[in-house]
Amino acid sequence: MTHFRIREAARLLGVSDDTVRRWAADGILTLSTDASGHQVVPGAELAERAQALANDPDPGDDLVRSARNRFVGLVTAVRVEGLMAQIELQSGPHRIVSLMSSEAAAELGLEVGSKAVAVTKATMMIIEAERA
Numbered sequence: 784m785t786h787f788r789i790r791e792a793a794r795l796l797g798v799s800d801d802t803v804r805r806w807a808a809d810g811i812l813t814l815s816t817d818a819s820g821h822q823v824v825p826g827a828e829l830a831e832r833a834q835a836l837a838n839d840p841d842p843g844d845d846l847v848r849s850a851r852n853r854f855v856g857l858v859t860a861v862r863v864e865g866l867m868a869q870i871e872l873q874s875g876p877h878r879i880v881s882l883m884s885s886e887a888a889a890e891l892g893l894e895v896g897s898k899a900v901a902v903t904k905a906t907m908m909i910i911e912a913e914r915a
Contacts, residue, residue: 784825786817786824787823787829788817789803789804789822789823792812792823794876795829795876796829796832797875806832811832812824812828812829812832848902849904850904852902852903852904854877854879854901854903855874855899855900856873856874856899856900856901857896857899858872858895858898858899859871859872859873861888861894863885864885867882867884867885868884869882870882870893874901879901881901
């Protein structure tokens with residue numbers, strides 16, 4: 784079974800080490816000790832917590848979508864040049880860059896610090912993992 788040290792678990796969830804420790808104290812996550820004596824969180828529990836944290840960004844929204852990949856985050860950069868705009872969004876540990884028309888960026892009212900949702904639909908997804 785995969786386990787993660789507190790620091791890495793926190794990084795994967797986009798929270799602080801103290802938050803992971805508090806969740807463990809509250810019984811939300813289980814801590815155990817690895818062979819080196821470090822506290823670790825089971826990977827399966829971490830995955831469940833990540834899913835629980837990925838709440839619906841628009842709870843009042845009655846629309847359904849075929850795209851399942853939604854990243855809620857903060858706009859960190861808006862670059863507008865002529866007809867095109869480059870928007871950067873930070874969603875937890877993920878940096879997402881989107882190119883769109885300048886008109887679309889203006890209509891969305893995107894500015895640094897505003898909340899936005901990146902939605903992506905792809906027929907091909909590449910997943911990487913460390914060798915076991």
